[in-house]
Amino acid sequence: MKDxxxxxxxxxxxxxDPGHAELVRRSFEEHRVVNRLxxxxxxxxxxxxxxxQNKYTDAVKSPKPHVVLLDLRxxxxxxxxxxxxxxxxxxxxxxxxxxxxxxxxEKDVATAYEYNASSYLVKxxxxxxxxxxxxxxxxxxxxxNLYPWGKGQ
Amino acid sequence: MKPLQAIIxxxxxxxxxxxxxxYFLLISLFSITLVGYExxxxxxxxxxxxxxxxxxxVADQKLIELKRWLNARIKDTKTLSExxxxxxxxxxxxxxxxxxxxxxxxxxxxxxLKYKLQTVxxxxxxxxxxxxxTDGRLVVSSDVEVVxxxxxxxxxxxxxKNGEPFIRDIYRSKEGEFLMAFSYPxxxxxxxxxxxSAGISxxxxxxINMSKSLFLMLGNWPGMGNTGETLxxxxxxxxxxxxxxxxxxxxxxxxxxxxxxxxxxxxxVFASSGDEGMIRTTDYRQEPVLAAYRHIAQAGWGFVTKIDxxxxxxxxxxxxFQLIKFTLILVIIAIGIAYFISRTITNPILKLKKLTExxxxxxxxxxxxxxxxxxxxxxxxxxxxxxxxxxxxxxxxEEKVKDRTRLLNEKNIELQRFTYTVSHDLRSPIVxxxxxxxxxxxxxxxxxxxxxxxxxxxxxxATDKMENLLNELLHLSRIGFKTxxxxxxxxxxxxxxxxxxxxxELVVNNVQVKIAPDLPGIYGDLPxxxxxxxxxxxxxxxxRGETDNLIIEVGCREENGEIIFFVRDNGIGIExxxxxxxxxLFEKLEEKSQGTGIGLAIVKRVVEMHGGRIWVExxxxxxxxxxxxxxxxxxx
Numbered sequence: 013m014k015d016x017x018x019x020x021x022x023x024x025x026x027x028x029d030p031g032h033a034e035l036v037r038r039s040f041e042e043h044r045v046v047n048r049l050x051x052x053x054x055x056x057x058x059x060x061x062x063x064x065q066n067k068y069t070d071a072v073k074s075p076k077p078h079v080v081l082l083d084l085r086x087x088x089x090x091x092x093x094x095x096x097x098x099x100x101x102x103x104x105x106x107x108x109x110x111x112x113x114x115x116x117x118e119k120d121v122a123t124a125y126e127y128n129a130s131s132y133l134v135k136x137x138x139x140x141x142x143x144x145x146x147x148x149x150x151x152x153x154x155x156x157n158l159y160p161w162g163k164g165q
Numbered sequence: 166m167k168p169l170q171a172i173i174x175x176x177x178x179x180x181x182x183x184x185x186x187x188y189f190l191l192i193s194l195f196s197i198t199l200v201g202y203e204x205x206x207x208x209x210x211x212x213x214x215x216x217x218x219x220x221x222x223v224a225d226q227k228l229i230e231l232k233r234w235l236n237a238r239i240k241d242t243k244t245l246s247e248x249x250x251x252x253x254x255x256x257x258x259x260x261x262x263x264x265x266x267x268x269x270x271x272x273x274x275x276x277x278l279k280y281k282l283q284t285v286x287x288x289x290x291x292x293x294x295x296x297x298x299t300d301g302r303l304v305v306s307s308d309v310e311v312v313x314x315x316x317x318x319x320x321x322x323x324x325x326k327n328g329e330p331f332i333r334d335i336y337r338s339k340e341g342e343f344l345m346a347f348s349y350p351x352x353x354x355x356x357x358x359x360x361x362s363a364g365i366s367x368x369x370x371x372x373i374n375m376s377k378s379l380f381l382m383l384g385n386w387p388g389m390g391n392t393g394e395t396l397x398x399x400x401x402x403x404x405x406x407x408x409x410x411x412x413x414x415x416x417x418x419x420x421x422x423x424x425x426x427x428x429x430x431x432x433x434v435f436a437s438s439g440d441e442g443m444i445r446t447t448d449y450r451q452e453p454v455l456a457a458y459r460h461i462a463q464a465g466w467g468f469v470t471k472i473d474x475x476x477x478x479x480x481x482x483x484x485x486f487q488l489i490k491f492t493l494i495l496v497i498i499a500i501g502i503a504y505f506i507s508r509t510i511t512n513p514i515l516k517l518k519k520l521t522e523x524x525x526x527x528x529x530x531x532x533x534x535x536x537x538x539x540x541x542x543x544x545x546x547x548x549x550x551x552x553x554x555x556x557x558x559x560x561x562x563e564e565k566v567k568d569r570t571r572l573l574n575e576k577n578i579e580l581q582r583f584t585y586t587v588s589h590d591l592r593s594p595i596v597x598x599x600x601x602x603x604x605x606x607x608x609x610x611x612x613x614x615x616x617x618x619x620x621x622x623x624x625x626x627a628t629d630k631m632e633n634l635l636n637e638l639l640h641l642s643r644i645g646f647k648t649x650x651x652x653x654x655x656x657x658x659x660x661x662x663x664x665x666x667x668x669x670e671l672v673v674n675n676v677q678v679k680i681a682p683d684l685p686g687i688y689g690d691l692p693x694x695x696x697x698x699x700x701x702x703x704x705x706x707x708x709r710g711e712t713d714n715l716i717i718e719v720g721c722r723e724e725n726g727e728i729i730f731f732v733r734d735n736g737i738g739i740e741x742x743x744x745x746x747x748x749x750l751f752e753k754l755e756e757k758s759q760g761t762g763i764g765l766a767i768v769k770r771v772v773e774m775h776g777g778r779i780w781v782e783x784x785x786x787x788x789x790x791x792x793x794x795x796x797x798x799x800x801x
Contacts, residue, residue: 031597031623038604085589114596115589119581135596139603142596 021154022048024077026058026094027112028086032135036081036112039143045150050074055089058082059097062104077107079153082129084113084120092120095127106160108153181514182507189503190496197495201488209481216455216477217443223386224457224470227395234379235463238371239330241289242349245282246369249354251296254278254305255366256354259298275305282307285371292344293372296351297321304367321368324350328365332464334399335375335408337419343375343409380409392454392473398430399466400437405430408466413450423449432456436467445474513541517548524552527559582749591634594627601627637763644693644770654687654694656680656730660719663699671706674715678702681720685728687796689775697771700764701732701792710737710787733791738783747781772796 027033033051040049052058058080061068068074080098084091091113098104108130113120116134124132133149136142177183245251254274282294286307295306297316304312323331333346351367373379383395394412398405404422411417423430430449435442436458448454448471456471475482601620608616657680664672671678687694702717709715718733739747748769749762772779776797783790 029593029597031601031627032593034619034623035597035600035604085593113589114592117584117589135592137592137595137599139599142600143603 019075020048022050022075022077023153024058024061024080025049025051026053026055026080026082026086026091027051028053028083032083035142036146039146040150042143043147043150045147045154047150047154048075050077054087055091055094057088058086058094059089062098062107063101078159080107080109081112081149082109084111084115084124092123092127095124095129099128108157110149110153112149180511182504182511185507185510186500186503189506190500193499193503194496197492197499201492205481205485205488208484209478212478212481212484216472217457219388220455220457220470220472221443223388224459224468227383227386227470228459228461228468230382231379231461231466231468232463234382235332235461238289238345238347238373239332239349241285241291242347242369242371243330245285245294245371246349246351248281250274250278250281251351251369252354252366255296255298255351259304259367278305279307289371290373290378291371292342292374293370295370295372296367297370298367299325299365301325316370320346320348320370320372324348324368325365334464335397335419343380343418344372345375345379346370346372375409383409384412386470390472390476392476394471396433396469396471397466398433398437398469399464400425405433405437405467407433407449411449421449432458432469432471433467436460436469437465438467510541513545517541517545520548520552524555591631594631594634597627598624634763637767640696641763641767641770644696644767644774648774649690649692651689652691654689654691656684656687656698656719659691659695660698660702663695663702667699668702668706671702671717674706676706676709677714677716679716679718681718684719684721684730689796690771693771693774697768697794698732700768704764705732705734705736705790708736708790709734712736727795729793729795731791731793733789735789738786738788738790739781740785741783744781744783748779768792768794 025033025036027036030053033053037049037051040047050061052061057068060066061074062077062080064071064074082091082094086094089097091111095109095111098107098109110131110133111124111129112133112135114135121132133145136145178187258271258274278296282296282305285291286294291307293306293308295308295310295316296304297320298304301316301318301321302313303310303316306312319333320331323329328350330350331348333348335343335345338344348368348370350365351369352364353366380397383397386393386395392412395409396411397408399408400406401422403426404424406419407417407421407423409418411421414421423433425434429447429451431446432444432448435444437460439460439462441459443455443457445453445455448456453474454471455474455477456469459468460466461468601623605617605620605624608620660678660680664678698719705717706715712735714735716735719731720733721728721730723729748765769779772794777795779792779794781790781792
């Protein structure tokens with residue numbers, strides 16, 4: 013899957029738990045969702061990446077993502093705080109942000125949508141469901157979703 | 166339905182003031198009435214005695230006067246009959262045997278005698294004085310009358326027959342006058358007086374007008390008032406005959422008769438029957454009267470002085486009226502006093518009530534109560550103290566509520582974080598474990614040993630993380646619930662113990678722990694204080710960064726009279742923006758750290774439990790950090 017510029021479809025994956033990161037990576041591999049998965053492990057890095065600052069100034073090493081998978085409980089800058097910052101930045105206007113977290117707290121869901129999250133997903137405990145969800149996420153955002161330049165596929 | 170009056174009465178007695186007025190009135194009315202009634206009885210007795218005494222005195226006085234008058238009248242005729250001229254003239258110039266031999270001489274004596282009779286009539290107030298001979302013919306009269314005419318036999322026959330003086334009882338003349346006649350026999354000159362009948366030569370008769378003499382005298386006495394009167398009666402057959410004119414009936418003298426058995430005019434009946442005494446009864450008018458009655462044997466008269474009870478006791482009635490008037494005035498005064506007294510009692514109570522209502526509305530201006538020294542004053546004083554205490558209490562309460570609300574909010578935030586963690590952090594390792602178990606199965610089937618080993622490592626890490634998290638959660642919860650008795654703690658000894666056991670890792674890693682020599686002792690909960698230092702030292706070790714030569718200093722300084730402890734390290738330090746956040750529950754700054762985000766939350770909680778506060782100073786990454794805290798329980 014590539015975008016109109018011929019760039020591979022890129023997902024910025026913000027996840028502090030290495031186990032979860034590995035699981036998501038493996039799930040995508042399993043279901044052959046071909047893409048570029050850029051993984052950062054805290055809120056500060058996520059914003060740096062998106063805004064191309066500090067260690068992420070190189071556009072080749074850190075390509076602009078098409079979708080962000082964002083965990084909420086992450087070190088340094090909280091996920092919701094990251095979401096809020098993204099939504100107030102003109103530079104990142106229209107970037108789909110999918111919240112992927114273990115928190116089912118109503119307050120988190122409500123706040124996430126208040127800050128205009130594109131989607132809110134809770135990581136399923138069951139392995140099959142987990143990989144299934146990852147497959148769906150891949151197909152949805154990389155396949156079916158229509159972007160300003162056209163479909164992801 | 167209740168009668169209206171009962172409701173009013175019930176309402177009336179609900180008020181203390183009304184009750185006081187009512188009971189005061191009742192008591193005063195009772196005593197005033199009692200005293201008044203006693204006074205009335207006494208006054209009545211005194212008045213009755215005075216009236217009776219007066220009546221008796223009058224009766225006795227009149228009786229003496231009456232008897233004296235009767236005797237005087239008898240004596241008048243006796244004196245006249247014993248006059249020598251009278252005896253001479255009747256002896257010499259009257260009688261059948263005596264011839265009118267010397268007319269000139271007779272005429273002379275006649276004139277002398279007539280003059281004498283006229284003198285007697287004039288001097289003693291008689292209607293007529295006369296002399297009669299034994300034949301009953303007129304000899305001489307004080308008035309102009311024909312000599313020799315027949316004189317009424319009623320005057321002269323009794324004295325002529327038995328030689329005794331005679332009184333003709335009151336009678337009415339043809340002219341309608343009330344007269345009484347006194348006769349006395351005249352004896353011959355030289356006659357033996359013991360043969361009276363033989364020696365009698367005539368009779369001296371004096372007729373007196375009662376209306377001008379005795380009746381006048383009887384009818385008048387001081388204090389007789391409007392109803393006082395004197396009766397003169399005599400028994401006549403089965404009747405009582407009233408001799409004088411009555412005060413309350415016209416034309417009664419010698420006309421009014423009342424039968425003895427009629428039960429009327431009892432004093433008159435008793436007096437005429439010969440009794441004497443005092444009685445309270447009804448008179449001839451059937452009017453209640455007080456009467457004193459006497460008997461005059463000489464004349465066979467009954468004599469009564471009487472006065473109407475109504476008049477006699479008029480002063481008592483007046484006294485009664487005065488007493489009632491006085492009582493009413495006293496009652497009105499009593500009501501006034503009762504009202505005034507009840508006001509002095511109830512007014513402070515009402516004031517207290519108003520103040521209580523104000524107090525209930527939250528106005529504590531209780532100092533406005535005036536200070537009296539009675540029971541109500543004491544109550545007011547207690548009330549003021551209570552109001553002040555309440556005011557203090559309510560102010561303290563507000564502060565306490567604010568304090569507790571703040572604490573509660575903090576706990577709430579903590580609880581929210583806790584729930585958050587349970588739903589996220591605690592779930593996170595489970596997701597990992599289940600996920601990698603799934604992968605493990607696949608990898609085992611595909612025979613990828615490398616991947617299989619990796620999967621197992623992830624599962625191991627996740628279970629370790631979970632155990633760690635659960636342990637620390639348990640730990641944290643213990644701090645809130647379990648407290649130990651406070652005791653004196655030496656920080657130096659405590660840290661040395663920790664380094665020997667729980668913090669053995671620090672010794673292995675060659676961490677230098679420098680403890681200031683002059684640390685004061687702490688008075689506190691030993692296991693908790695131990696946890697505090699353990700966490701701080703562990704944290705310093707955990708976040709040492711790239712430093713090979715980690716130095717941890719434990720010491721204290723004094724600022725504004727407050728002892729501040731500190732644990733300083735030369736590790737990675739903390740960015741200023743995280744200085745507050747580090748103490749929050751489950752807050753991690755480093756994703757790679759093995760920490761759970763509970764350690765510093767435990768430290769903060771222990772400090773707060775000991776009444777202190779904690780803060781961190783660090784210039785930023787790589788500059789080391791210094792945790793400062795106070796404990797209110799330290800010892801010097």
